[in-house]
Amino acid sequence: MLFSLPAFVLDKIKVKEIDYLIELLTPRGKIKALAKGAQKSRRRFVNLLDDLTFIRAHLRKPQRGRTLILEGADALYIPESPRYVLKKFYFFSYVAEVLSYTSFGPLNREQFGFLVEFIKEIDRNPWEDIYKCLFETRWSVISGFAPLLDECVKCQERPRRLFYFSISAGGILCVNCKDDQSIRLSSFQIDLLKKMAKIEFPEEMSELKESFSREEGLQIKSLVEAFFLYHIDWEPRSLPFLKSEVGSPDNG
Amino acid sequence: MENFYPPTLKKLIKALSSLPGLGEKSAHRLALFLISKVSLCESLGDLLKELPQRVKLCRICRNFSEDDLCSICQDISRDPSQLCVVENPMNLLQIESAGIYKGYYYVLHYLLAPKEGFGHRELGIDDLIDLIKERSVREVILALSPTLAGEATSSYLATTLENYPVKVTKLACGLPMGMEIQFADYITLKRAFMGREVLKGGSYNG
Numbered sequence: 001m002l003f004s005l006p007a008f009v010l011d012k013i014k015v016k017e018i019d020y021l022i023e024l025l026t027p028r029g030k031i032k033a034l035a036k037g038a039q040k041s042r043r044r045f046v047n048l049l050d051d052l053t054f055i056r057a058h059l060r061k062p063q064r065g066r067t068l069i070l071e072g073a074d075a076l077y078i079p080e081s082p083r084y085v086l087k088k089f090y091f092f093s094y095v096a097e098v099l100s101y102t103s104f105g106p107l108n109r110e111q112f113g114f115l116v117e118f119i120k121e122i123d124r125n126p127w128e129d130i131y132k133c134l135f136e137t138r139w140s141v142i143s144g145f146a147p148l149l150d151e152c153v154k155c156q157e158r159p160r161r162l163f164y165f166s167i168s169a170g171g172i173l174c175v176n177c178k179d180d181q182s183i184r185l186s187s188f189q190i191d192l193l194k195k196m197a198k199i200e201f202p203e204e205m206s207e208l209k210e211s212f213s214r215e216e217g218l219q220i221k222s223l224v225e226a227f228f229l230y231h232i233d234w235e236p237r238s239l240p241f242l243k244s245e246v247g248s249p250d251n252g
Numbered sequence: 253m254e255n256f257y258p259p260t261l262k263k264l265i266k267a268l269s270s271l272p273g274l275g276e277k278s279a280h281r282l283a284l285f286l287i288s289k290v291s292l293c294e295s296l297g298d299l300l301k302e303l304p305q306r307v308k309l310c311r312i313c314r315n316f317s318e319d320d321l322c323s324i325c326q327d328i329s330r331d332p333s334q335l336c337v338v339e340n341p342m343n344l345l346q347i348e349s350a351g352i353y354k355g356y357y358y359v360l361h362y363l364l365a366p367k368e369g370f371g372h373r374e375l376g377i378d379d380l381i382d383l384i385k386e387r388s389v390r391e392v393i394l395a396l397s398p399t400l401a402g403e404a405t406s407s408y409l410a411t412t413l414e415n416y417p418v419k420v421t422k423l424a425c426g427l428p429m430g431m432e433i434q435f436a437d438y439i440t441l442k443r444a445f446m447g448r449e450v451l452k453g454g455s456y457n458g
Binding site: 011014016017046047048050051075078080082083084085086089090093094096097236237238240241242244 | 272275364366367369371398400407408435436437439440
């Protein structure tokens with residue numbers, strides 16, 4: 001049975017001398033497919049199997065065995081700038097690694113559409129450090145472990161003036177429930193977190209850029225990363241490389 | 253059936269099947285073939301034993317060599333002003349066998365692969381820079397595959413070498429010989445257009 005799906009390439013592993021096992025993120029969730037002869041074929045896949053290339057994957061269910069066969073692929077969008085800008089190359093590796101490790105279920109149209117537009121936006125525009133923070137926030141929302149920001153995680157009271165954020169508790173705490181690990185946040189920072197979580201179109205990011213240039217915004221970046229890593233419970237291998245480049249001037 | 257095999261044969265099958273590209277069936281076939289070839293077994297055994305001791309990396313270019321310097325680095329007839337950076341010794345061999353380049357080489361052995369833990373610090377660029385200075389290289393040719401990792405590595409190297417008085421070039425990229433345009437993706441086509449060659453110069457007079 002043949003069928004086609006839009007998909008992001010997340011990873012490829014060499015299988016024997018000529019095949020690749022490809023990991024794809026599709027609206028139906030993450031799937032693995034065998035691209036026969038892809039290590040040697042010059043015509044069928046060429047450069048379509050690199051990280052976060054957006055393709056229309058033509059898949060076949062084999063008569064025997066469970067692994068799908070990737071019969072062919074059409075390019076829907078090939079990110080070009082990661083080839084020239086080291087930060088983007090590391091970031092795309094980071095995104096692909098996180099998506100590969102943390103995607104378990106199907107994505108709805110809006111969620112998948114956001115990823116498509118997000119990748120295009122980053123590819124077409126100069127690098128901004130906010131991209132990493134936004135990805136982590138949005139992906140935690142999509143994956144269902146976004147921080148609770150409207151009421152205290154423990155007593156469900158709505159804090160009015162003093163906000164404490166607890167990474168392990170998964171959101172804000174009121175002044176009565178705060179613990180030694182919680183971090184005090186301003187209402188500006190809480191608003192910033194809420195706005196990021198609600199972003200539906202990557203173009204909306206530009207409105208937040210200025211907020212991140214303030215000291216309070218910078219603190220949010222490290223808080224979001226710490227929250228994200230704590231809840232995915234794993235550190236991607238590409239993260240140290242990305243962090244070593246973020247903040248330095250562009251290389252391309 | 254394998255349970256009836258003697259332990260040494262079973263061990264050999266297991267060892268052979270751990271080689272890249274060989275499954276258990278192929279390993280099985282090879283092992284049974286080797287049983288009847290006593291002299292081949294002996295020479296293979298000797299070679300495999302010697303391999304890690306004798307074959308090492310050339311001190312200058314990091315190509316495989318049995319001596320301190322590989323045969324290419326020892327060849328003084330080559331053009332020292334050109335240095336070709338390749339990913340691995342297989343690519344070096346491919347360029348050498350084409351007989352189109354007469355300069356020296358530098359083998360990276362890795363491309364940037366953050367997901368595997370290889371970043372720019374793991375590339376060993378300091379040795380490359382020392383080599384450029386020592387040999388008074390005038391042109392560095394980046395001959396890395398035009399994959400995402402290959403291009404990212406080329407861009408990184410080009411940026412790193414920006415402050416050194418060398419010309420940095422990379423292999424042309426575009427439509428491969430014998431390929432039909434209808435199968436090319438837009439990045440390949442874009443590169444082909446950017447790198448088009450002039451067949452005849454001059455201006456159009458109408």
